[in-house]
Amino acid sequence: METRKTFIQKGLLGVSAAMMGFSEAWARPGNSLDSMRGDDRFALGIAGYSFVHFGLDESLAMMKRMDVRYLCIKDFHLPLTSTDAEIKAFHEKLAASGVTGYAVGPIYMTKSKTEIDNAFEYAKRVGVKLIVGIPNKEDLAYIADKAKAYDIRYAIHNHGPEDKLYPNATSIFDLVKNLDERMGLCFDMGHNMRDGQDPIGDLKRYHRRIFDIHLKNVTAATKDGKTCELGRGVINIPEFVKMLRKVGYDGKCSLEFEKDMKDPLAGLAESAGYFRGVLDASA
Template sequence: MKTRRAFIQKALLSASAATILGSSVALAHPRRRGRGKQSQDKFELGVAGYSFVHFSLDESLAMMKRLNVHYLCIKDFHLPFKSSDSEIRAFHEKLAQSGVTGYAVGPIYMTKSKTEIDNAFEYAKRVGVKLIVGIPNKEDLPYISDKTAEYDIRYAIHNHGPEDKLYPNATSVFDLVKDLDHRVGLCFDMGHNMRDGHDPIRDLARYHKRIFDIHLKNVTAVAKEGTTCELGRGVIDIPNFVNALRKIGYDGKCSLEFEKDMKDPLPGLAESVGYFKGVLDASV
């Protein structure tokens, strides 16, 4: 059985290759799946757009090329809510030139009025995605449930850890959505879940039928004070998390949301990508 040290060594080698060769590999094989066990996985690796909050779209896509990652959860600082149809087309064309697909929008806060909810669904429809990551008021959940049925767009509520008075963990979301339309569920932030004292591996198994998106990260401690770190360096057992993903047949995206060194995220993202791909190859 592979040791944790072996995982980390393989991850670092993969990270170096991703950083040095990523641009040419991405262009040559924009949709190539991993070998071995990775080729059987239903889930895909992506990046949550918030990781690039300090960077333009061009700079963000250049980093994704180097990482050889092809899925992006779109944030409005890269594609504003009021973008015209022609601007949206140009946005998708630019992503395609880099071998990237925008698969969702958000997270979007919608706590001021139902108009924000209406606008978010119209935005997702115009952008052409079938998933919104959002943070709504609890009392608006029945309204959102109706919207998901009307638009046939899934809505994933993001949990934000112990500081979040609305949705600190996966259980707090699931208990509210379990009886709503089947298109209302979770964007499972596994790191914030752990910071709130909840086991992400156990909760993935418990709530997987309502988990539509995952913010893939590790954290430094099982405590409010815990912070995001490189995927192989934290307290979450990533190899067992991967095994759990495979066991439940998860078929969504695992998008890295890297909140450490946000003004220089590429080294940490590259290490995390390399580690994750190494785990995919080595996990049983």
Template sequence: MAGTALIAAPSLLSSTANAFEKQSTVNKQDRLKLGMAGYSFVHFDLDQSLAMMKRIEVRYLCIKDFHLPLTSSAEQIAAFHKKLADANVKGYAVGPIYTKTTADIDKAFDYAKRVGVDLIVGIPEIKDLPYVSQKCKETNIRYAIHNHGPEDKIYPNATVIWNNIKALDKNVGMCFDMGHNMRDGQDPLKDLLRYKDRIFDLHLKNVTSATKDGKTCELGRGVIDIPAFTKGLLKIGYKGSCSIEFEKDMKDPLPGIAETVGYFRGVLSAI
């Protein structure tokens, strides 16, 4: 009997060590919240999108209006949330929502309230920013302005957003698209550290070059130093979602998204 115990002990120790190592890896990966930007699924209905999220085990979704229209009824919103819950997914924000008037902004805030989220990703006109600030104060809903790179004549990068919001209510911030920021010749890591207090959401992506012609690519294949950027996220204690916005092969995005998820989790495990 004693001999059997001695033989079993190394096996037990090895099993315990493996379990501890696995748990440690999971905990490391949980330090940052990985999500999906709904736009990645522009060519897919909600059921197809949730099926892809299940395969990659990503649990957070920024809701786009092609999956849940702004005019949705209470019943439609409830049915939408049930589908998400059944897939173990949480809708944490809505957008991006483009607005041209204050009436459009009212609709966006009303939509967020009815959907039950406290974050809007939006692209408002500069002239309407004071009104956005007012709505944030009234509703306690945060508003994150999205930068879209050199083609965007209003918000090409994080610095332009910051210069327009720094005097506004603290609930007005940005959805920091690190890829588009790089395409506009900016430094994503420096801007992450510089504007950390007003970055409410993050579009996690890489790009093929730091130029207007740069294209979205799998996270580990582009010009942004992802390990350094990830260390930056941990350094600032980033609490928002790191949502993958995958704009390559958009009619067949799952392989690229899966590679991106695996790479990001591998980086988190290694840091």
């Protein structure tokens, strides 16, 4: 049976690989670690907010060192006002690094319906099928109509006990469960735990409406809990992975590292290595 010590050892091996660079075999297109996980339908990504203090080139360089191939696009890397030529150049730069932008957001849209309209047009022009958003509750029916018209899924992000609108997964699910099936959750498991909820149980309960996951751990299941490296917090990551597999989750698990946002690479690499170690140990 795998012990916590074994998981940590495997995670450290993953960190070493991420920090020292991969062999030429791994560097070839199509040989990403995340494409070689057997029957797993989910993949490791990065939530763009992790790179809030870095330009796109620096962010992609960090992703390359970790061999993470999926990015949720933030507007500080690709503004909502970007031209079609700028969007094309953006995708070309991602492709040159072996990265795919799979979603946009989180995008706040609490001032007017115009922000909602702009977000859907932006996602369409960027060419993604998922928006991570923070809307007003009274606009959800309007957003559901937009999601249906554009055939773009809309995932509401929960932000923990400080968030009066969407503190946890249940608060979102209860609002979207009777709306169009394209309405769902960007499940921030760390903030969910900080609100005293059960991330593993909520993944099981709401998985059909979970379109994206912000993969993180926290130091405590309270408002004072802080984001930490994936293997160092109170969420049982091996059990979370088991539930991902049990429910057949097929979205992205995107690392969002907020512990040291001006120097995130070490924490992101450790978390990526730990996650891969858990996958290997429990395969």
